[in-house]
Amino acid sequence: MKTYLTLLGIGLISMAHAAKKPNIIFLLSDDQSTYSVGCYGNKDVKTPQMDKLGAEGMIFDRHYDTTAICMASRANIFTGMYEYKTGTNFTHGDMKPETWAKSYPVLLREAGYYTAFAGKFGIVVQGKGLCESDFDMWGGGAGQTHYDTARNKAMKKYAEEFPHSTLSYGAFGRDAIREAVKQNKPLCLSISFKAPHMPATPDPRFDKVYAGKTFTKPANYGRKSAEDRAPQSKTGRQYERFESWDYDKDYDGVMRKYHQQIYAIDVALGMIREEVEAQGIADNTVIIYTSDNGFICGSHGYGSKVLPMEEASRVPLMIYDPRIKTSGQKLRTQRLTGNIDFAPTILELAGLPVPENMDGKSLIPTLNDPAKGGHEQLTLMNTYGADPTKAMSTVDGRYKYTFWWYGDDKMAPTEELYDLEKDPLELVNLAKNPEHAPALALMRKKYDQSHAHLKKEAVDYNGYQRYVSIFDREIPLDQKETKKAKATKERKREKKKNR
Numbered sequence: 001m002k003t004y005l006t007l008l009g010i011g012l013i014s015m016a017h018a019a020k021k022p023n024i025i026f027l028l029s030d031d032q033s034t035y036s037v038g039c040y041g042n043k044d045v046k047t048p049q050m051d052k053l054g055a056e057g058m059i060f061d062r063h064y065d066t067t068a069i070c071m072a073s074r075a076n077i078f079t080g081m082y083e084y085k086t087g088t089n090f091t092h093g094d095m096k097p098e099t100w101a102k103s104y105p106v107l108l109r110e111a112g113y114y115t116a117f118a119g120k121f122g123i124v125v126q127g128k129g130l131c132e133s134d135f136d137m138w139g140g141g142a143g144q145t146h147y148d149t150a151r152n153k154a155m156k157k158y159a160e161e162f163p164h165s166t167l168s169y170g171a172f173g174r175d176a177i178r179e180a181v182k183q184n185k186p187l188c189l190s191i192s193f194k195a196p197h198m199p200a201t202p203d204p205r206f207d208k209v210y211a212g213k214t215f216t217k218p219a220n221y222g223r224k225s226a227e228d229r230a231p232q233s234k235t236g237r238q239y240e241r242f243e244s245w246d247y248d249k250d251y252d253g254v255m256r257k258y259h260q261q262i263y264a265i266d267v268a269l270g271m272i273r274e275e276v277e278a279q280g281i282a283d284n285t286v287i288i289y290t291s292d293n294g295f296i297c298g299s300h301g302y303g304s305k306v307l308p309m310e311e312a313s314r315v316p317l318m319i320y321d322p323r324i325k326t327s328g329q330k331l332r333t334q335r336l337t338g339n340i341d342f343a344p345t346i347l348e349l350a351g352l353p354v355p356e357n358m359d360g361k362s363l364i365p366t367l368n369d370p371a372k373g374g375h376e377q378l379t380l381m382n383t384y385g386a387d388p389t390k391a392m393s394t395v396d397g398r399y400k401y402t403f404w405w406y407g408d409d410k411m412a413p414t415e416e417l418y419d420l421e422k423d424p425l426e427l428v429n430l431a432k433n434p435e436h437a438p439a440l441a442l443m444r445k446k447y448d449q450s451h452a453h454l455k456k457e458a459v460d461y462n463g464y465q466r467y468v469s470i471f472d473r474e475i476p477l478d479q480k481e482t483k484k485a486k487a488t489k490e491r492k493r494e495k496k497k498n499r
């Protein structure tokens with residue numbers, strides 16, 4: 001009898017403990033800019049659920065994706081590390097299993113969470129592929145996944161009711177919430193929506209939402225605002241897409257589709273929150289909403305993502321934790337935060353230690369007091385695309401400094417410095433203005449600190465050692481060449497000689 005009572009006691013304690021752990025819902029859109037959200041100041045868009053989440057929780061005004069592209073950003077999010085430590089990006093390589101083993105979904109499952117994932121998984125783990133077996137419930141897919149629900153193998157059962165994938169993820173979320181409650185386990189639900197990623201494919205059930213609507217262009221719209229941008233940034237597809245994606249010719253038409261896709265995510269968010277209420281777990285469920293990178297919709301005469309400009313690297317972030325006193329006070333924070341902060345935040349929410357390898361910091365101090373927490377500086381990097389568009393930046397909450405290392409007979413290495421406090425639209429590059437020499441010197445120093453961390457920590461595989469050299473401000477351009485670049489140059493020289 002005594003043994004039975006003891007066992008019962010332990011059982012009750014562990015159940016009580018389990019009940020105390022909050023449910024964590026992490027929602028990620030794909031290519032969503034801050035100006036697509038009402039609570040970030042756009043009066044032309046309808047995002048009632050996102051606005052409500054922000055009003056009930058906290059809105060983050062200086063939140064950056066440290067690498068502004070799908071695969072690398074998802075690796076940042078899962079592991080809490082900068083790209084040069086995850087070793088994961090398109091054209092570079094896949095994640096090592098030992099890196100994945102310290103990701104938040106794995107650690108939370110080991111701690112007893114019911115873990116569910118749906119949508120674009122976005123990374124590949126060597127020898128494991130999609131990691132389906134690391135989750136209790138799976139609705140994920142490889143590559144870009146599909147807007148057509150029926151084509152997403154793990155989501156097929158939702159196709160009849162929700163033929164467009166965005167709402168199918170809302171339905172998956174509902175099922176995951178029900179299942180965790182049924183199993184009496186804390187839930188860690190991660191959904192990575194495909195929307196509003198190109199090709200623009202809005203759900204026709206929302207065709208009326210923006211029919212005939214016109215949109216106010218951002219004040220930095222168009223090529224007239226491109227003058228001060230580094231020539232390197234104009235060599236990639238982002239510059240050409242201003243025209244090829246019709247931001248110049250059909251701004252309203254493009255934006256109608258873009259915002260209609262986001263409207264569907266807003267509805268899916270509502271479906272999930274409704275189920276959280278219905279299951280009676282709303283007072284113990286934390287909801288995080290963000291995007292893997294932003295999106296340039298014609299600002300400075302560019303389109304798409306990847307570049308360090310605000311539209312591409314700064315993204316929406318709203319977090320609602322009903323258990324803390326700041327919730328419901330309509331608070332915003334200006335603290336500097338990044339996508340590397342999600343894994344440490346989720347681990348702390350779950351009451352777990354944060355592994356030392358993580359670069360991010362828990363956002364909980366900021367959630368408790370919007371004037372606290374965050375980073376003194378963050379590194380933004382792009383290693384994707386042709387060499388000229390590769391760059392590293394440091395932001396410190398006021399300034400953004402970018403070092404465009406590339407040079408050839410048409411362009412010299414270039415520095416950009418923007419005062420984001422006085423010039424949030426990044427219209428004036430201060431780097432060449434002697435009046436701002438002290439700010440430039442300060443930000444060069446901070447950049448060098450970012451670089452020192454890269455040098456110390458960059459993985460020695462998947463081509464990351466090269467960035468130690470090319471992003472170093474002190475190494476002259478002609479000494480930065482890799483073996484491959486040298487070989488190309490030598491080949492060209494030979495060709496010339498033999499002409």
Ligand SMILES: [Ca+2]
Nearest residue numbers: 030031070292
């Ligand atoms: Ca993306």
